[in-house]
Amino acid sequence: MLVLENVRSGYGQVEVLKGVSFEIKKGEYAAIIGANGHGKTTILRTASGLLRPSSGKVKFDGEDITGMPAYKVAEKGLIHIPEGARLFPQMTVQENLVAGAFAKSSWRNKAKNLARVYQLFPNIAERKNQLALTLSGGERQTVAIARGLMAENVKLLMIDEPSAGLAPILIDEVYEKIGEIRKTGVGVLVVEQSPKRIADCDCIYLIENGEVRMQGSAKEVLESKEVMQAYLGS
Amino acid sequence: MVETALLLPPLLSAIILGSLYALMAMGLTLIYSTIRILNFAHGAFFMAGAYIVWWLNTPESATRLFGTMIPVSGLQLPLFVAVIPAVIIIFGAGVVTQKALILPLIRKPNTLITTLVATLALATILESVATVIFGGGRFSYAQELVVGNVRLGELIVTYVEIIQFAVAIGVLLALYLFLKKSRIGIGMRAVAQDLDAASLCGINTQTVYLLTFGIGAALAALAGFLLTNIIFLSPSVGATPLTIAFIVVVFGGIGSVPGTVIASYVVALVQQYVTLLLDPSWGLSFAFILMIAVLIIRPRGLFGFKET
Numbered sequence: 001m002l003v004l005e006n007v008r009s010g011y012g013q014v015e016v017l018k019g020v021s022f023e024i025k026k027g028e029y030a031a032i033i034g035a036n037g038h039g040k041t042t043i044l045r046t047a048s049g050l051l052r053p054s055s056g057k058v059k060f061d062g063e064d065i066t067g068m069p070a071y072k073v074a075e076k077g078l079i080h081i082p083e084g085a086r087l088f089p090q091m092t093v094q095e096n097l098v099a100g101a102f103a104k105s106s107w108r109n110k111a112k113n114l115a116r117v118y119q120l121f122p123n124i125a126e127r128k129n130q131l132a133l134t135l136s137g138g139e140r141q142t143v144a145i146a147r148g149l150m151a152e153n154v155k156l157l158m159i160d161e162p163s164a165g166l167a168p169i170l171i172d173e174v175y176e177k178i179g180e181i182r183k184t185g186v187g188v189l190v191v192e193q194s195p196k197r198i199a200d201c202d203c204i205y206l207i208e209n210g211e212v213r214m215q216g217s218a219k220e221v222l223e224s225k226e227v228m229q230a231y232l233g234s
Numbered sequence: 235m236v237e238t239a240l241l242l243p244p245l246l247s248a249i250i251l252g253s254l255y256a257l258m259a260m261g262l263t264l265i266y267s268t269i270r271i272l273n274f275a276h277g278a279f280f281m282a283g284a285y286i287v288w289w290l291n292t293p294e295s296a297t298r299l300f301g302t303m304i305p306v307s308g309l310q311l312p313l314f315v316a317v318i319p320a321v322i323i324i325f326g327a328g329v330v331t332q333k334a335l336i337l338p339l340i341r342k343p344n345t346l347i348t349t350l351v352a353t354l355a356l357a358t359i360l361e362s363v364a365t366v367i368f369g370g371g372r373f374s375y376a377q378e379l380v381v382g383n384v385r386l387g388e389l390i391v392t393y394v395e396i397i398q399f400a401v402a403i404g405v406l407l408a409l410y411l412f413l414k415k416s417r418i419g420i421g422m423r424a425v426a427q428d429l430d431a432a433s434l435c436g437i438n439t440q441t442v443y444l445l446t447f448g449i450g451a452a453l454a455a456l457a458g459f460l461l462t463n464i465i466f467l468s469p470s471v472g473a474t475p476l477t478i479a480f481i482v483v484v485f486g487g488i489g490s491v492p493g494t495v496i497a498s499y500v501v502a503l504v505q506q507y508v509t510l511l512l513d514p515s516w517g518l519s520f521a522f523i524l525m526i527a528v529l530i531i532r533p534r535g536l537f538g539f540k541e542t
Contacts, residue, residue, distance in 0.1 A: 048434060049433075050433065069438070070430075070434055071433050071435075071436050071437055071438045071439070074433070074434055074435065074436035075436050079434070080434050081434075082430065082431060082434060086428050086430065086431040086434075087428075087431070088423065088424050088428055088431065088432075089428075090423070090427055091420075091423060091424070091427065095414075095423075098420055099421070099423075099424045099432070099435050099437070100435050100436075102417065102420070102421055102424070102435050102436045102437045103436035106436065107417050147435065151435075
């Protein structure tokens with residue numbers, strides 16, 4: 001579904017990704033882990049078109065999307081939910097959701113998709129007329145995920161650090177929602193700093209210094225000495 | 235001591251004038267809050283819109299006039315018809331400006347200054363073009379938009395003033411609904427509040443920029459048409475409205491839509507009462523002094539909020 005082939009990317013002169021390759025299959029639940037500053041977010045930003053790779057290829061659903069502008073990538077059904085939710089602070093919850101349906105094909109069905117999203121996340125339905133800036137951290141994260149789901153034909157949801165800054169009980173809630181989304185057949189790729197809570201992933205990639213250091217099933221990766229080293233130092 | 239009866243007419247003028255200021259300033263606010271640039275060509279769009287209406291409306295025959303390069307249209311469209319193509323043409327000019335002038339500068343460093351200088355240059359060029367075509371003289375529309383007035387007790391309100399007020403408020407309300415409900419309007423607000431998040435929602439930010447600049451310019455053209463019914467037209471006619479619009483925008487809190495509306499009425503009130511109590515020439519200066527005083531206490535203006 002999402003394929004990166006030897007992708008190099010970064011900011012200006014600073015190269016963050018030094019040849020990243022991986023493939024996430026249709027409907028798969030994958031995770032990217034690694035310490036801060038090693039390129040996890042840059043992978044998502046390059047895949048979603050916010051950054052243009054300096055070399056390498058990005059393919060989605062069989063199509064080459066390398067260098068495609070972000071709005072077109074989103075229209076293809078590859079949805080990136082940035083770190084910190086990044087809601088539109090001066091817009092209500094419902095307006096935020098509606099903004100997620102901006103693409104013409106999504107706009108036509110926005111009423112239907114609003115109903116679907118509110119059904120999936122009843123707690124934000126109660127807050128639909130509240131300004132986004134008044135929401136708690138957990139609510140913000142939920143609205144950000146819901147906004148991503150307002151796009152018609154979402155195929156893969158890439159969520160950057162859904163647990164950042166949240167209390168443990170709220171993190172559980174967010175991951176419960178992710179579980180519910182997976183049941184609808186949408187693939188999910190989460191980026192996490194910590195290896196907790198991703199034990200049920202189909203596949204985990206450990207990123208180190210802009211490269212894929214290790215990949216494999218959740219069990220293989222989480223119990224490996226590489227992960228031990230990355231997180232505990234040795 | 236000024237009699238109470240004398241205090242009412244300026245209040246009425248301030249309400250009418252304030253609505254026109256809001257219409258003018260809203261274009262600047264939209265462009266700043268969405269594209270993050272200060273458009274110094276806003277006054278030139280005001281002027282150009284007013285000239286296009288004059289050109290389509292003037293009863294002069296298609297012979298040379300005022301040493302013009304191009305003949306007058308001879309179309310003699312009624313003013314309220316002529317305003318429609320004028321606003322559309324300036325909308326298009328705004329789109330072209332964004333595409334050809336702003337876009338090449340906006341992804342490079344120092345955008346605020348480079349675009350400021352570029353729009354200032356555009357304003358100067360448009361003024362020169364107007365001077366070459368129409369000459370430097372002052373003229374006004376050949377006829378009044380509507381003739382007549384109504385009396386409200388002691389107050390006299392002309393039909394022109396009523397139309398100015400109604401059109402300004404009507405357009406501002408339509409703009410509010412557009413920003414609140416329409417697909418493009420929601421896209422504009424999203425781009426204004428978080429550019430990256432907006433792109434990730436599938437919003438084509440370049441298209442939003444083009445439309446925003448077009449709408450902003452069109453609002454200036456409409457304000458130019460409305461005001462030219464009561465002031466003289468000349469190539470530099472946009473300078474004062476531009477200054478007022480900047481006072482209003484900064485005073486209200488740069489980028490804030492409600493701040494722009496409220497500050498428009500405050501500035502108009504100050505101007506009108508200073509004119510009554512002191513002297514007309516002091517009106518604008520006092521509006522400036524008030525703005526500076528407010529900025530010392532609230533550097534972001536009345537309704538400004540921190541940028542994230």
